[in-house]
Amino acid sequence: MPDTLEQRLMACTLCHGEQGRSTNEGYFPRIAGKPAGYLYNQLLHFKEGRRNNPGMTSLLDHLGEDYLRDIAGYFGGLDLPYPPPQTPVASAQELDHGRALVREGDPSRELPACAACHGEALTGRQPDIPGLLGLPRDYLLGQLGAWQTGLRKAYAPDCMAHIAKRLTPRDVAAVTSWLAAQPLPSDTHPAEALTKPLPLRCGDGQAGGADASQEVRR
Incomplete structure (x- = not known):
């Protein structure tokens, strides 16, 4: 059997599903088709302890950064169907609250809309x-x-930590319920990079910022 990158990365599919496409249930995210830069950053975070998952850390501990880029590039380049959305488990009122936070944010609490970055x-x-x-x-x-x-961190300034810590339990329940119930658009590919700054400065592009690349390795 040939020794290919695809064959080596079959270990990843034990958790993340066939070809990294995952399902609409459980705790393992889809990695197929995500931006390669994001996947690479997350592999580094697992390896260096900013994301807390002993299994992932042990898998990546002996791998160099070039190999991590190869892994990210492989999964980021896959163009595969998505699973159907989950059936909503929340009330209509809760779902509307989640939609509002995702689409509009809450300026009174310094919460940008999820859509402004993602x-x-x-x-x-x-x-x-x-x-x-x-x-x-x-x-x-x-x-x-x-x-x-604080179990998940990123390079400073950690904008997602800033946002998450301003969310109430009701906010979290509403946003996650609404997002999980949404169908995918006809074009599922990541959008092109923005040419203007995003609402918050971020250290590794986790929710972007025009100066993110300057913050990564300070």
Whole structure:
């Protein structure tokens, strides 16, 4: 059997699903088709302990940065169908609250709209802002909780931690319920990179900023 990158990365599919496409249930995110820059940043975060997952850290500990870029590029280049959205488990009022936060934010609490960073279609932006659709609600809940408690971190300034810590439990339930129930648009690819600054400065493009690349390796 040939020793190819695709064959080596079959280990990733044990958790993330066939070809990294995952499902609409559980705690494992889809990695197929996400911006390669985002995937690379997350691999570094796992390896260097900013994301708390002993299994991922042990898998990546001996891998060099060039190999991590190869992994990110492979999964980022896959163009595969998404699973159907989850059936909503929230009330209409809760879903509307989630929609408002995602689409409009809450300026009174310094909460930008999710769409302002992750794209109007919520499919992410090149080169390193992830999409928010096609992900299980349990995974979304887990990640917002990790930002709030410090189990998940990024290079400073950590804009997602800033946002997550301003969300109430009701906000988190509403946003995750609404996102998980949304169908994918006809074009599921990440949008092109913005040419103007985003609402918050971020250290590794997690929710962008015109100066993000200057912050990564300070």
